[in-house]
Amino acid sequence: MTDTTILLIRHGETAWNAVRRLQGHIDIPLNAQGERQAMALGRALAAEALDAVVSSDLQRAMQTAQAVAAHHAGLSLQTDAQLRERAYGVFEGMLYQDIQDEYPADFQLWQARDIDAVMPHGERLAESFRHFYQRVIGALQGVAARHPGQTVAVVAHGGVLECAYRAARGMQLDSPRDFQVKNASINRFTVDHGKLALTSWGEVDHLVLSAMDDVI
Template structure:
């Protein structure tokens, strides 16, 4: 899947792509999307653990999604480095429209056809609109990957920590490995995980995925 080609004229940019800490809605499998949910107590603990493990690493800039579960996580990290946390709407989670705020079981019951299309990875299938207009997965992919590449290009040769959401991490993983958008997601996307990429000549490459050694064993995957 091609992404926007933004050239880097120096050494590759290092991108630490981090999923926000846990929220109460993560724990109960309630779909958040663009609904602005704060970290729960476990998520705050995870953010502190992230901050501690990254304190000794070089980080030149921290940028977060403008949803509070992401920027709360980012602020914990940035505090160790004396950095501000600009908020980037392009790093938001996918907008799920009328699915947002519902448990997965409730979505299946209320919107059986749309739920089936979502689970079947029909990437251009429309979801019902709610308070906000839903994005198709293809629209979301281009928005999320475009934001990551653009942010990386603004910090050539530097180390950038981006704190975002499970769907954004999935998009970056697919872009870096050239995976089709239609293939099932067979890789974990875990709360408060660290995922390392490089960006060179507008192309993302994956260096490591799913670092969770700073957390205990019962962290949550996006789909579990």
């Protein structure tokens, strides 16, 4: 079987990203900066030979993915709820500082990377990092299985990109995150028999000021 190539992309910036408010499954749209990032991303990928565009079903990812699909006639946007960000329970909608102040014990477990810790449930049920990781890798393997030998743009969330990076690098789930996950970045993987390999990480040349100026 020929490898599937996945261009894994984090959605553009939202107002909550800018102030470090945790989103999780709350459906927040792109802000003006995120819209500009999405436009620049779409233009940067216009010459890529894409066979499909797949997105999380949350609007910040879908808006970003639509900017990519717009440059590829005949490609309709596919959505997959399994590509959503991690569910953070009661933490969702809170500023990081407020989480630390109001839920110090749970915050400490989260920051200590206890991969089986589950935050207090809120309007939505929380999930452990281990469960989230298994969900994400299964979703990416599913994308590859549905598109063998093809090139697919997948637009998702920071946590999703982190899981993919860890899988491709063989990193322990509880090890510190020593890599950046940037909004609207392009990150290239191949998938062979369900195994992810990383070929390029953190492409953001399309977001330099000169490139962004051209899409304002």
